[in-house]
Amino acid sequence: MNKSIEFFDRQFRQAPAEASLRLNPFEAQALPHVHGEVLDFGSGMGNLTFAAAARGCRVTALDGSAAAVAHMQRRAALEGLPVVATQADLSDYPIRQSYDTVVCIGLLMFFDGPTGWRVLGELQRSTRPGGCLVLNVLVQGTTYMDMFDAERHCLFTPEALRQHFAGWRIDSCELADFDAPGQTLKRFCTLIAHKPLNDPAPT
Ligand SMILES: C[S@@+](CC[C@H](N)C(=O)[O-])C[C@H]1O[C@@H](n2cnc3c(N)ncnc32)[C@H](O)[C@@H]1O
Incomplete structure (x- = not known):
């Protein structure tokens, strides 16, 4: 298991406090945009x-944490919602179909640069x-580095991200x-x- 999956898996294994089941600010920002088939x-x-x-979307959820995936599978069965949750290493995961909405929150910085850009291209496709x-x-400007592998992380610039979406409506x-701890900063x-x-x- 790589360092980032291990880090989150450990967190998710602790009994989920109610706060951890609430949408974080980025998920709340994404929610009005999701529709149809969602990845x-x-x-x-x-x-x-x-x-x-719960809003009527059919959702495919992918994550590397076994604890998170087991939690989602239990919850989907309990609530009878159209969620398919699968455990996978997403640094090398072939996405085999296309979706109306693709969401990727808080993941790509855990990959090295070439992998981050390649996976972003996969998500776009x-x-x-x-x-x-x-x-x-x-992104760059982040000075909190404790959660990263020294060799396996990337911080894009916002400008480079925008350029990668040339031709899209942003x-x-x-x-x-x-x-962040130690007077550091996380810049999202x-x-x-x-x-x-x-x-x-082709999609
Ligand atoms: C910061 S959390 C974000 C989770 C969720 N999107 C959110 O907003 O709460 C990062 C997630 O990426 C997953 N992750 C990190 N590296 C991964 C990898 N190589 N393959 C699959 N999942 C990975 C972790 O298990 C964790 O669930």
């Missing part, structure tokens, strides 16, 4: 997954024409700073974009 890529405990399913991609990631691209970028209807790339 929650790096879903964590699936808080957004279940909020989307698997968004249907006219569909929405919600991406949230730590609805918003916002930065948010959060204080949340980008919400729609793929053009006439996208020629």
Whole structure:
């Protein structure tokens, strides 16, 4: 298991406090944009997954944490919601179908740079024409490094992210700073974009 999956799996194994089942601010920002068939890529405990399913979406939730996936599978059975949760290492995961909405919150910074860009390209390819991609990631300016492997992380710039969405309609691209231990900073970028209807790339 790699360091980032191990870190979150340990957190998720502790009995989920009620607070950890609430949408975080980025999930709350994403929720109004989800529709149709949804891919929650790096879903964590699936808080957004279940909020989307409760709104009528069919959701595929993927995460590397066995504890998070077991929690989602139990909850889907209990609540009878259309959620399929699967455990996978998402640094090398072939996405085999396309979705109306693709959400990836708080994941890509745990990959090395080439992997981060490649996976972002996969997420873009698997968004249907006219569909929405919600991406949230730590970006340059972040000085809190404790959760990263020295060699296995990446911090994109917001400008490079925007460029990667050339031809898409970018609805918003916002930065948010959060204080972190030792007077450090976490700087997040949340980008919400729609793929053009006439996208020629195969999906
Ligand atoms: C910061 S959490 C975000 C979870 C959720 N999207 C949210 O907003 O609460 C990062 C998630 O990425 C998962 N993760 C990290 N590296 C991964 C990898 N290589 N493959 C699959 N999942 C991974 C962790 O298990 C964790 O659930």
